[in-house]
Amino acid sequence: MGGEWQLASSISEAWRFRGLHTAQAHPVGAFARPDWIPARVPGSVHADLIRAGLIADPNFGLASLEAEWVSARQWVYRRTFCLELSPSPRLHLCFEGADHGGEVYLNGEWLGSLAGTHTPVRLEVSGLDPDREHLLVVILPEPPAEAGQLGRTSQTQTLKPRAGYWWDFGARLVHVGLWRGVSLQADAGTALLDIWPRVTLAPDLNSAKVEVRAQLEGNAAVPVTFDLIHPDGRTETQTAVQTGEGQSSSFDLPDPQLWWPAQLGAQPLYTLRASVPGDSPQERRFGVRQVALIHNAESSARGARPYTLEVNGQPLYLRGFNLAPTDLIPGRDGMPDRERVLVTYALAAHANLLRVNGVGPVASRAILDACDEGGLLIWQEMPLTSSGTDNVPPHNPAFLAHLERDLPALVRHLRCHPCVVLLGGGNELTDERRVPVTGAEPTLQRMAQIVDTLDGTRPWLPSSPSGPEYDLSLEVAVNRPHDLHDVHGPWHYRGTDSYALHSVNRALAHTEFGCQAAPREATLHRYLTAGPLWPVDDRNPQVVHHGEWWLMHHRIEEVFGPVDDLSLYVLLTQAVQGDVLRHALLRNRARQGECSVSLVWQLNEPWPNAHNTSLIDYDLKPKLAYSRCREANAPTALDLGLAAPVADEHLILRPQVLAEVAGTGQLTLTLHTVSGMSLFHETRPLIWPAAPRSLTLTLPDQPALLRAELYSGAGTHLLARTEHWVARAQPQPFAALAQLPRTSLTAEQRGGQLSVHNSGAVAAPWVSVEAPAGATELFSDNGFALLPGETRELEVSLQTVAGAAWSGELTVRSVNADPVEVIWAEAVGGEQLRGQA
The missing domain is CATH 3.20.20.80 (Glycosidases)
Structure with missing residues (x-):
């Protein structure tokens, strides 16, 4: 029942007076006929009004202020339908969630009420005439009068999310709509409402038990068939008889494939499929893990x-x-x-x-x-x-x-x-x-x-x-x-x-x-x-x-x-x-x-x-x-232990490696002026984990770039890099960075990398690489500094929001460099967004 519906507004219960819940057509008369607009279900009233041109998109300018009236209305959804299901003893109209609640009318007769924002409701409509067109109308009341970010939690009355009532990260847009699915569901006398694989993993992790539970509605006792599909596709099947919601059967997993967080292992997923005679099967994916x-x-x-x-x-x-x-x-x-x-x-x-x-x-x-x-x-x-x-x-x-x-x-x-x-x-x-x-x-x-x-x-x-x-x-x-x-x-x-x-x-x-x-x-x-x-x-x-x-x-x-x-x-x-x-x-x-x-x-x-x-x-x-x-x-990060990026005269460093595994390497520390002159350079061996050893640097009069690079024990592989602009503690300590002379950046694609070069005579602080709207982007670094003559090679991953490869214009800028445009062509064999380290 998802897809195209129609939508009309109502001040209070004007919909009842005008018969919007009982009639599909309204004659010409003294009262204006309702102005129905196309609506989508699942969806939101605000989104339908934007598509119809009745409100400006609240994201732009001050337009959200002109959309606040939406939550002061009741909203009438309607559609017609004909039965396209095979004849069945029972038929239910099912709502997965309506924000916030509502009343349902079928062919002009009240059918039932919808619960709050999150709660599914099933309304029986068995015996519907298969040879006629049916009118379904859903009335959504005004959203409850909850508080925004500033109010009294003690007076909260619902579990409707309050973000839209105004929060510091958004405007006041109190959501309303049939925002979850609507469907007609037929069964032969028993409906399978929900299934739950409850996993118990043995302490030694070498075995697990999966208790499978099903929530049924209808006949007191029916056979429930459970299929457990392993990550490798292997299937086990059991059939049991159960009533209500509770343990129905269980599967033993002698050597389970464990589900792990991303950094610790793989994420194999099992699937539980359940079915009862005369109803559609249901599936749930799950993982074997304990927390x-x-x-x-x-x-x-x-x-x-x-x-x-x-x-x-x-x-x-x-x-x-x-x-x-x-x-x-x-x-x-x-x-x-x-x-x-x-x-x-x-x-x-x-x-x-x-x-x-x-x-x-x-x-x-x-x-x-x-x-x-x-x-x-x-x-x-x-x-x-x-x-x-x-x-x-x-x-x-x-x-x-x-x-x-x-x-x-x-x-x-x-x-x-x-x-x-x-x-x-x-x-x-x-x-x-x-x-x-x-x-x-x-x-x-x-x-x-x-x-x-x-x-x-x-x-x-x-x-x-x-x-x-x-x-x-x-x-x-x-x-x-x-x-x-x-x-x-x-x-x-x-x-x-x-x-x-x-x-x-x-x-x-x-x-x-x-x-x-x-x-x-x-x-x-x-x-x-x-x-x-x-x-x-x-x-x-x-x-x-x-x-x-x-x-x-x-x-x-x-x-x-x-x-x-x-x-x-x-x-x-x-x-x-x-x-x-x-x-x-x-x-x-x-x-x-x-x-x-x-x-x-x-x-x-x-x-x-x-x-x-x-x-x-x-x-x-x-x-x-x-x-x-x-x-x-x-996984391997450099911490210089700075109390702050400013100090009176001497900056105290406590360099250490924060890593998930022990290791050894070479740490290079440098301090440079904005012109690139070296004020300090040191390379020292480093073992981790270990307590940091303090190092004191004298700060110059003007801001300087402090950089640390960690290389593998052989000194050939860069493990981590960090850089900080540091300065003496004084009013406007970094004013010189905002007033730097101009420099010039160049950028070019080299395979799957973007090469950015500072060809000027002063540093380019906070170099930013940007793709336009519509592209998701990940660069191996961003917001970095380039000293005069330096080049940085960046790994690049660009995709559309839907996940396809993206090509187009990138912009490279800095606080003291004019933007540089570079055309990025899809790199053969380029990494996906998630894969970049």
């Missing part, structure tokens, strides 16, 4: 909960990103492709975990399938979140009733996916004193009971942060570091002071921290269309509208001096975002025996922002910080 949270020595000593994730007995250091909603309008075309691109970007940045927090909807099927196949872990919180005024979980009867009705569907949506390794009650939930909740909180306790009943195979966290401190603060880090368990923050760029908190952090889990930046200049030009782009501060209404919490022009000028050029401004914001996030990630990773989790806020944004904490802008373009996070998370 647990365990203590490290420090979490045990502090009396904290365990934060170290263990997969198949292997402890992991969790590094990755918080995932925001993919789009505020989930009915847009190409959403599954966009979601798969985000998973690919995360894997290419060496992430092993995405936290899908309670601000947005749970991970989609496309995201879950991509993570199952790619080995990227998911920490999924239920759609419940903080609100600023209070963050107290709701106890009101309406919410508790919705919880009982709607939470089971979310658990069933998630439980077969091996990538989902952690479940949580919500984001940033606290008591009245802003102390993070514990498992004893009544609403969270009930959520945990429901999850345990329907799953029980994954660790559960009531919320994040989990306290006893909520924020990473300097006072606590210095005086009470034992109270830093799972903490959030900071998120704002504060000039050269941005590094201090991360340098003293002692948290066991740092599950949200960030730094803002502008997106690509091309992205700004594409979406900020309501006037001039400059100035990029609170004097510009559309800049405020597209990210009012993240303005940073004043901070950029504190560090770089006056900046009045948009291109320069964009590169500087992206440069500092990358520097701060790399510093935070490396400081956490260097404490790996103490810190178990390090997650950047945020990977993506669901709406185009002028400033935002995302690493990937709305057009799926990585900011320069993406490369710095990729560098810090790489």
Whole structure:
């Protein structure tokens, strides 16, 4: 029943007065006939209105303000259909989810109600006349009046995701629509509603049992046939009789193929197929693995909960990103492709975990399938979140009733996916004193009971942060570091002071921290269309509208001096975002025996922002910080141990290698002026893991480039590289970089590589390589510096969003070089996006 429907708006219940639910045609009269527009199901009302030209796309300029009326209407979906199914004893009209709820009419008669955003509903329509055309009408009410980012969590009444009610990463676009599938399903008396392969892996990992359960509706007892399809295609079959939902049969796996996170092994997937007589079969993919949270020595000593994730007995250091909603309008075309691109970007940045927090909807099927196949872990919180005024979980009867009705569907949506390794009650939930909740909180306790009943195979966290401190603060880090368990923050760029908190952090889990930046200049030009782009501060209404919490022009000028050029401004914001996030990630990773989790806020944004904490802008373009996070998370990374990129006169380095396996190599450290003059050069042998040895450098009067390169023991293979612009601590310490003389860049394709050369007499800081809209891109480095006469060879992977090879024009720029265009032709044998190291 998916595909083309029709849609009309209704102020309150005008649809009832006008008979929109009972009649397909309306005569000419005093009352205007309804104006039906084409609609898509599954889809979104906003997307249908954009396609019909009735609202401007809310992504552009200030247009979202003119679309807020959409959530003040009720919406009427309709379509006609004829039965095309073979005659069957029973027939059901099935809705996978309607946002938010609704009423269903068939041939003018009320058929039933739809539940909340996530909950499937089956309405029996047995006996429909096969020889007539039927009119199906679905009325969606106004969305519930929930709070945006600032409000009271205690007054929340539903599990509808609140991201669209206004959050710092998006506009107010309260979603409404038949956003999940609609179908007619026939059966012979018993319907197979759901199946679940519940896997128990033996402690020695050498055997597993797969308990297969089926949820049936209809006849009391029927044979259920289960086929277990192994990753190699081999099939085992069992038939059993069961009633209701419960254990029906089991398969023994004497030598199971284990599912592993991407960095630890392969991701073989089994398939369970179940069927009952007279109904369509169902399939679920699953992996054989076990997960647990365990203590490290420090979490045990502090009396904290365990934060170290263990997969198949292997402890992991969790590094990755918080995932925001993919789009505020989930009915847009190409959403599954966009979601798969985000998973690919995360894997290419060496992430092993995405936290899908309670601000947005749970991970989609496309995201879950991509993570199952790619080995990227998911920490999924239920759609419940903080609100600023209070963050107290709701106890009101309406919410508790919705919880009982709607939470089971979310658990069933998630439980077969091996990538989902952690479940949580919500984001940033606290008591009245802003102390993070514990498992004893009544609403969270009930959520945990429901999850345990329907799953029980994954660790559960009531919320994040989990306290006893909520924020990473300097006072606590210095005086009470034992109270830093799972903490959030900071998120704002504060000039050269941005590094201090991360340098003293002692948290066991740092599950949200960030730094803002502008997106690509091309992205700004594409979406900020309501006037001039400059100035990029609170004097510009559309800049405020597209990210009012993240303005940073004043901070950029504190560090770089006056900046009045948009291109320069964009590169500087992206440069500092990358520097701060790399510093935070490396400081956490260097404490790996103490810190178990390090997650950047945020990977993506669901709406185009002028400033935002995302690493990937709305057009799926990585900011320069993406490369710095990729560098810090790489299997072998260099940490210079800087407290900050500025110092009074002497800069103290503590170089060390952060790697997943022990090794030896040669470390070369250099310090150069912007003219390329060498101020320091040293090569030393290095063994890792080992405690770092301090080194003191005297800083020149002007900013200098500090670079470190790690080579293999033979000195022939580059294992890791890092570079930092450093300067003396003073007002506007890096002003000289923003005022450098112009230089010239050249670029050319050499097979699957892009060669970039600085032919000028001064350094080119933060060289940025960019592909246009429509191309997903990955370069082996980006945002790097080129000294005079230097060349950098970059590995390149370019694709369309749908995954095809891409060819076209690349742009290379720097803060002091005019953009250079180069035509990129598809390289024969080029690596795919995920494959780039």
